[in-house]
Each structure stands twice: as C-alpha cells, then as structure tokens.
Amino acid sequence: MRAYADNDYPADHKPDWKIISGLWPYLAEFRGRVVLSLALLVLAKLATVATPIALKYIVDYLDQSRGADMLLWIPVVLVVAYGSLRFGATLFNELRDAVFARVAERAMRRVSLRIFEHLHQRELAFHLDRKTGGLARDIERGTNGISFLLRFTLFNIVPTLLEILMVAGVLFVAFNVGYVVAILVAVVVYVVFSIRITEWRTKFVREANARDNQSNSRAIDSLLNYETVKYFNNERYEAQLYDVDLDDWEQARLKNRLSLAALNSGQALIIGLAMIVIMAMAVREVARGEITLGDFTMINAYLLQLFIPLNALGFVYREIRQALVNVERLFKLLGDKPAIQDAPNATELAVDKGEVQFDHIHFAYRPDRLILQDVNFSIPAGHTLAVVGASGAGKSTLARLLFRFYEVDQGAIRIDGQDIRTVTQDSLRSAIGVVPQDTVLFNDTLYRNLAYGRPEATEEEVYRAAHLEDFIRSLPDGYETKVGERGLKLSGGEKQRVAIARVILKNPPLLILDEATSSLDSLSEQAILGALNEVSRQRTTLVIAHRLSTIRDANTILVMDGGRIVESGSHSELLELGGHYAHLWEQQHRSGEQ
Template sequence: MASSMLALFVLRVLSPALVCFCTLSIIPSAPARSAPPAHSAITRVVVPTVIPRRALILCLLSLSALTFLLDGLIFVVYAVIDKTWPQGTGVEYNAVLGLVAFAGLAALGAWKDIRGVDVWNMRRIKLAVATSSCIDLALVVLVAKSIRSNGGSRFPITHTSIGIVFPAFRVLAGSILVAALSSPRIVYKAVAQDGNEESAASDTSSLLPPPSTGLSPLSALPSDSTKYGTFRTPRSGLAQSNPATRVPSPLRSEDAKSSKKPEISLDPSWSEIWNRISRLAPYLWPSKSRSLQLLVLLCVILILIGRAVNASMPFALGELVRIFEGESDRSIWPVLFLYVALRFLQGSGGLAALRDCLWTPVMQYSDREMSQLAFDHLLQLSFSFHTHRKTGEILRVLDRGAAINHTFEHILFTIAPTFIDIAIALVVFCIKFEWTLALVVFIVMFAYVAASIIITRWRTKIRRQMNERDIVTRGIHADCLLNYETVKYFGGEEHEGERYRQAVSQYQELEYKVIFSLNFLNLVQNFIISFGLLAGSMIVALRVTKGQSAPSDFVIFITYLAQLYGPLNQLGYMYRTINQSLVDTEKLLKLLNEPTEVNDRDNATTLMVDDGEIEFENVSFSYDKRTTALNGVSFKVPKGSSVALVGESGAGKSTILRLLYRFYDLPEGGGRISIDGQDIRDVTQKSLRAAIGVVPQDSVLFNSSIGYNIGYGKFGASPEEIEEAAKSAQMHERIITFPDGKLTHWTHVCLFQRSLFQGYETKVGQVPIISIVVDHCTI
C-alpha cells in the first residue's frame, strides 16, 4: 500500500515536471538564420511551406492545463468539506506543476512562434508530451487498481475516482497533440520572379509586423508637373481638369523634409503618453465649469462608497454561511437584508447607475470641447494644408481621435478603483488570513498587470498598422464618391473596385494578426488568474483543515477573489482601450500640431476700402522655394476697372488670386500687395476677405438649403435680404417654382441640382457676392 502511494506520488509529480522542464528549455530559443538560396539550373515554380497546426495545438494544450486546474480545485473542495488534507498523494503538486507546465508551454510557444521560432517542430516538445502521456496512462492504471482495493467512500463520486477522468483525458489529448506536432500541413506557394516567395496572405506569414521607422505617407502627392495653377505642364497626355481649389499645391521644401520623420513616436514612452494626455487635458477636464467639477467630486465620493461596498460584500456572505452552519447565534434576517442591499448597490442599477447619470454632462463637455477644438483648428489651417489633404483620411482621423474623449472616464471609474480594491484586498488577506496568501495574490496581480502591459505594447504596433490600412480604405471610399463623375467618364469602375479589393485584403491581413494577438493576450491573462485561484485556494483550504480558519472563511476568500478578478479583467481591457485610444489619437495630435502658416500680426488693423484700388508691386512667389510660380509681377487695378488675366494653365493666374486672398503670405523680399495703399499683411484676414467677392471656376455648394448658400455672403442675413439677392441674380423666379419655393430658405440644394442645368448652379454661386453688395461695396 505504501509503495503504491509512493508510486502515485512520483508519477503525479514527474508527468507535469517533464513538460515544465521542456517549457523552460525553449526560453532562450531564437529564430534560425535563413541560409542563402543555393544556385541551381532548375527554376522552381512553387516551394513547399510547412505550416504547424497552431489552432489545434494551442487548443489541446489549453484543455490539458484546464484539467490540472479542475483537478486541483476539486482536491481543495474535498479537503474543505472533509476538513482533512490528504498527505502523500501529490495531487496538489500535480495540479500546480501541470497548470504551469501546459499553460506556460501554450503561452510561451505561441510567443516564440510569433517571434519567428520554429517551436512546434522541436523534437524535445514532442518527446516531452509523449512521455507525459505515457506516465499519465500508468497513473490511470494505478489509480484504478487502488480504487478496487480500497472499496467505497463517503461520497458517491470520490476525488480518487475523479482522478482517473482527468489523466485519461490527458492521455487522449496528448496522443492527438503528438500527432498534430508530428504532421504539420504542407502548402505549396508560388515563387516570384526574383526568386522569393510571394507575400500572399496565409498562415505562414509572420504574425510580427515589420519594423516601422515612422508614419509613412499613405500615398504620394502628385508630381510638380501636374500641379494646377503653379507650374507649366507638358501638353502631352491627358490633362487633369480638377477644380483649382481642390488640386494640391506643392509642399514647401522644409515640409517635405519634416514629413520624412514622424512628429509622434511610434513606440511612446510613459513621458510621451503623459505629454499627450496633458496636451488634451484642458479639453477633457471641465476647467471652465464649477458645476461640472462638483459633479466630478460627487462621482469620486460614489467611487469611494463603492470600494466600501465591495469590501463588505464577502464578509456579509461569510456571515450568512456561519449562520447556516450554526456557528453564529445572530438572526439571519438583518444579515440577509444587508447582503441584498450590498448586492443592489454593487450592481449596475445601484451606485453605477447614479454615477453614470451624474457623469453624463461631464462626458458631453469632453465630447463637445474635443470636437470643437478639431473643427476650429481645421478651419484655421492654411490653404497649403487643405490643397494636399485627403478628405476621407481626415474624417477617419477625426472619428478615431474622438476615442480619447473617454480616456479620463476610464481612468477615474475603472483603473483607479481597481488599484484601490487590490490594495484593500491585500490588507484584508494579510489580517484575516496570513501574509503568504497576500504575497501570492500580490504576485498574481503584478504578473497580470505586467503581462497585460508588455503584450499590449507589442499589439500596439500591429494595431497601428491596421489603422493605417483602414484609413487608406476609407480614403478610397471618399475619393470615389467625390470623383464619381470622373470614374464614370473613364469607365474606371473595375479599376476602382480592384483597388478597393486590394486595400481591404491588406487591411484584413493585419486584422487577423490583431485578433490573434488579442486571443493570445486573453490566454495568458486567464492562465495567470487560474494559477492565482488554485494557489490561493490551496493555502486557505490548508488553514481550514488545520482549524486555523472556518469553512466560511473559504467562502469569503473565494468571493473576494472572484470579486477582485472582475475589475482585474476589466483593467486589462481598459489598458488596451486607453492604449488603443492613444494610438488612434496620434494622427489627431499630428493634425492639431499642424501650424497655421498665415496669421494676423499683433497690431493688424481692419481693412478700410475707399476706392478698392489693387496693386501688385514686384511680387515673386514660390510654393516650395525651389520652383518659381511668380517672378517680379507688377500691375495695378484702378477703381471701377475690369482686368483679365490671360495665360495657359500654370501661368500663375490662380496663384495671384490666392495671394490676394492671403491664402499664402509673401516672403521677405517677395514684393508687396496693397489695397488702397494698405499692405494686406498689415490687416486682418477677416476684413480682407469680407471686402472681396469671388465666383469660383466650379461652384461648389453646401449640402444644405439654397437660402443657406445664398446667405453665405453675409452671415445673419434676413430672409428678405436673401430673396432680394436671388432676384438680383435672376434666380428668384426659378426658385419659387419648387414645391417649397415660397420658403426659399428651406429649398434643398440636392432637389435644386436635379432640376436645373449646370449654369444655374453657377448663378447660385454668384448670389452670395450680390448679398455682400447689398451690405457694402465689393472689390
């Protein structure tokens, strides 16, 4: 009998120990260097590629680790019920070692596989798993013999009987695992002309993204020879006939140089993260409203009350268990009502509901301030920025950047309370139980947080690349919608469809890697939590069997730990969410850091127009300081005269208009532009542009009412003034023929454009100029 128990003990320890040693042996493994291809007269068309059965391998390892966890928990439950700790069985060592060995092999193997190590083809892993399965088979035989010799037991299904089920399952899982490790899939891939394998999307592609040196531009800007209204263009080929206000102008040379290096670090340090948050803090914190700050204070008080509720809940349940067991003479009803009240306050309809109601105005403040900040900054940016931006990409950046609005909420309501709960729990475990339990819980919490941070920082790189491809896909959407007519003219439906298909395919390649990395993170987190649950349960169960703690204390520990693990799981999710928000905010910060090149001087005055005489004096200008757009241009437009600028495309006509509007400022020594003798650089931009009316080459109308578009020349114009301007442009009679024509202010542009010729649309673009004339003279 003693020899049989000793054999069981040795087998239970030896089986997981072999896998544990194997797991530790692969820690120093590094990717093998690829040998240079051998020269051969035979040109290969396809090459075989070995693909491990990753999903099946990780699934079997996880299931095996789960059996060890369940075996250990059942052992603990029986020990608490019997109040006896079985000696010499080795079940506790088997459970702990097995969980560490198989969970560690799954996590570490997946990590090494991601890093490029051919871990699943290592012979030592196959040998360790096969040997462990054989030992488990011998363990099943010995346990079966001991059950027949010992006879019945107190419980219908004893722990010894259950001890057969899990090793038997591991024998089956180990056999399948060895077969999966020994028979990887073979896939034949095409070889490109340069002799390298095509980088197609497949399971063989590395899950680790290539190193990135910066925010690479998503698409190159058009070459200088295609810029409209700036450079002379060759007459050969198809001319591009885009509107002058929407075709990019060249970037300045210093902008081109600065675009090669990222303005924001792709792997931010803690100080950089703090700098980003502090930059946006005035818009996240309601610094301008005392009432909102009071609401934040009330939310903080509710958070502290919630911590007290969480700390009291397990003790209320433990007291109920003591009453049920007859260890306490207290009445059950006050304790039961207290427990129900605590559960109500802890639930989503208690303190959390009240806190959310109080926090809603603060959240709306953050959303409002952030969106207004980005919108106002976009309108203040110089013309040079808007001529080379992509509308779809900018909209996507604004959408993703809005995620930072809820960062303060996550920190206040999830991260801070979680750490407070952990601190309280450590104190409770140290006082109520012993310091070793508090130490185990602390190590588990620390390992969980550290693993979450390390793996999430690695996932951030892949997530950033996926966001880049998502922005490209959104940009193709916007380009095709904005240039729908051009696509139809040239029959580009198939071309654009293929371009979109390729963009989606590249996005989904990175999306797969992001999903895989997320599952890997969840796997590691669950293994750490399971180890903490098993180790802590064994410590408390041992105290119960020794009489140092009551069975109700075991209930308190399990309830407290489960209550603690909930926020801890939420902490991992919140860290990922905040980290993702910071990634998504990178481009928003880059957008907010975009300088406004044309600014009013501190002593700028309002433009005073008397005669409206315009004069260009020896004006020279270059967009990029390399190629000259205007060279020594001088002319004068007297009062009441009409002047036409005639020239081929690229002669500088649009450049003259942009300079007159101060879309660009002349450099020092670049001449002077004046109106009635006033240098336009010395007056405010608002007064300058209010005195000038322009009818663009292609009238672009707002997707709003016709009244809104007509009144855009004079903000706050009355309906009578808008109607008078429409009559002056000879458009009023046509507008009133619409069903809502009597309410000119509400006739929609879309209905108008479907019903009129293109020339009438241009007339609507002219009406705002007339609305300015109604108010004052116009240049």
C-alpha cells in the first residue's frame, strides 16, 4: 500500500489558485485585526518609499554646500528624518506582524482541530488503508501551508507590488518615463522567468515530498513493529529497505536543489542586468548635469530597496506554490466525506430492553468477495449469543456491522426495533461496549487508560470499576504507572483486564466480546472469564469466540461457515446434533488433551 500522499496527484499536477479564496473563513474571524494589519502595511511602505527621498536631500544639501557656509541644523534635521523613516518602516512592519499573529495562529488551531475531528469521523476502511507517517506529514505541511499563505500572500506579494507601483510613480514624477519603463520591463521579465522555472521545478519539490512521506512511513512502521523486527533478527533488512527509500528521497532532493540553483542564478542575472542599465542611465544624466548627485543616490537606493524584496518575491512565489500543493492536499482530505454518515433525520437511539436483530444481512468488503450471505438471527434482551466458526467465516464482521464501522449491503440491523442506520452514530456507539481481541492502550498512565471508558467519571467510580487492587498494588507507581506505547509494558491478561474495566465504567446496555480471550493462556483466561461473566450479566451480549470452552454457558450459539449460519442452539444441543460444532469441539478438546 502506498503512502497517502503518493497517490493524490501526478508529479506535474498544477495547484488550484482558487484555494487562496478558501482561506477567507480563517481571516473573517478577526476582520478588525486584518484591516489594522493592512493599514500598518501601507504605513510601512510609505515610510520605506519616503526614505530614499530624505537621503537625496541630505546628499544634495551636502554637495551644494561644499565651500560655503553650512547651516548644521538642516542636515541634522534631514538625518533625523531619514533615521525616523527607516525606524518607522521597521516599527510598522513589526506592529503589523504582532497584530496579525493571532489571525495566523488561530487559523492553524482551527484547521488542526478540524482535520483531527474529520479523521475520527472517517470510516474504518480509510484508517486500515492509510499510512500514519505519510498522513501525519501531509497534515503538518498542510497546516503550516495555510499559515504561510495567510502571512506571505498579504504581507509579501501585496506589499511588494504596492512598493513597485509607488517607486514607479516617484521616478515618473521626479525624472522621466525611461526609468519607469526599465524597472517595469525588469520586473516583468523577472516575474515571468520565476513563474516559468518554478512551474518546471515544482514536480521535483512534489517528488521530494512524496519520497519524504514514503521514508517516514517506512521508519514509523518499522519502529511500531519493533518486537517483530527483533523476533526475526531483521534489523539489517529493515535498514536496507529504509535506505532504499532514503536514496529515492536523496535523489529527489538533489534534483530539487539543482533546479533551485538554476532559478536563483537566473533571477540574479536579471537583477544584475537591470541594475547595470538603470545605473548607466543615471550616470549619464549626472554627467550631463540633468540630475543631481542626490538624485543619483535616490535612484540607487530605490533600486536596492526594490530588488531586495523582488528577489524575496521569487522565493515567496516558490514557497506559495508549494504551500498551495500542501493545502490542496489537506483540503482534499477534508473534502472527502466519511463513507458512514448519519441520516439527515437521524434520531437518538432509545434502548429499552436491548433486543438485537440481524435481519437477512448480506455484506461484502469487496464486490468480488461476499462475506455474509442471508444472516438472520436475534439476541433477546439480556441474553448472551455466541458466534463460532473457522477463520474467515464472517464472525468479527457481525461485530463491525453492529458497531456500524461498515454499512450492510442488504437487510437491516435493529436494536429494539430501530434500524441502526436511522439513529445517530454517537448514540449507537454510546450504547455498545466492546472488549476487543487486541486491546491497544494509550501511552499514558494506567489511571487515564481506565478512565477512558468515561472520562468524566470520578476517581471513586474508576477505582470501583477497575477491580484491579492486587494488580495495582504490585506496581511501583500504582495507578500512575505508565503503560508504554500501545500498552506494551502490560501483559496480555493485564491489558484485557483494563479493557473490561473500561467497559464496566462505560456501563452500556449492549456488549460485544470479540475473541476477548483468544490470545491468553488458560490460567489468565479463567481469571478474565470471571470478569467477563460479571460484566455481561443483565446485558445483551454478542460473543465472537475462538475457544469453545469460553462460551458453553451462552444462551444461544451460532455456527458460521462461508458467511452463512449453518447451526444454531445451546452447547448441549449442538453436541447432540453431531455437526460442525461437535466437530470443532472434538478438535479443540483433543488439542487440549495433547
């Protein structure tokens, strides 16, 4: 499976510039700050454009006063004005950034929260297909891209264009149209060159990002499976695979850097030629006496002042181009609607008795592989129904459909007569407790993992639900013990106890036990079974079982084979029948004796 970012766009995909208009909602929250920031921007540019004019008068006064009596206060005033304008330009820019900071940071917060909520709303199939490392990189780059676009579109592109127009206006009024034409030609050539080369090299930037996602996904996947790597002594093999990805990333980065060098060199050549032409024009006019030395100084100052931000404009355009790609990928992720959604008129699930009915269910994960075929059964309120069968028979699929991780293709699942597709997912899942086969804990304290079943519960309620006093006392830090990533510091039985405690704390009317003891040894299984029997008492319970010894006391046992129910009855009835169940029982009993 390829990383999420690898298959979104081809390498030559061009981003949609309309994305910038999609950033307006993040600006609209602080309209006053945006307006004030723009006003400060204009003041900063006015001070910047006025600075060379003050410099011109200083030079002209000093030049014209050589050999004559000089009034010292005049150049002092002019120097103070010059320094004040430079300080004012910097001050207004800093104030602008300070005022706008809240807008940009709030935008990153809003989009980060939105993507976090969206990912939790996505269907199970999406999370089974995606790679965490690549997706995390896309989210990080996308949120940073939004902040970049908000800042640099407003505070680099707009002010640079504004400064070009102001400088052109000053040169047109103070000198002649030749300077304006020369500057505009240089700007147009520079911009066209920058855009063309940037468009050409964007594929290298995107390829580098894709290879970065790929190598990052490989690293995270390998580290998450640290124990498996050690079991098979495959550290060198993993390093080789990782190095292959890093080699691809290195080559992509090399192309990116070489193309960047070509772009920077071309931009520097255009600026250098423009400086030569315009300064040659000014030198000729000074020599002819058409302009003063102060005018020459002012022109030189304007060129330096103009081409420095213009040079930055090339960098900013490149970064905006890449930010658009990153934001487009993020918006595409946000635009993909979850496959499982509440109906427009969905109501809250009302659990009265807790009767569950699977009404002629057909389901397939893929069109070419049917999983469930005409599955029809009911679980009376307060009863325990167990489902057994060979691997791939469709047992766990029943639990996933009841929890609405997937939608049925045909038929309906009802709880107290209510089709679960007509109720909200939140109310449905609030009514169901699940003890999974593989309990994954958060890398946090034991207490926080226990309280996760109902985060608003009091400490007393958590302790009462835990039933882990002996186990807790054996830990050096008690409830504050860190369980490690995915709970790896706890044994399988200890993790299952935590899972059961969380369900007890949640206190749901319906319960799903999905092979909750299949990975435990016999002694741990007996201890867990006692807790499971306690938690399932007076609850409607669906048990997905591998070990038949754990479900002998179930009210009803269903035997599945090839996606169909082939037998149904109690433990003793199915043994007397001498069919599939009896064969499975005999097989497991014989294996146990051996």
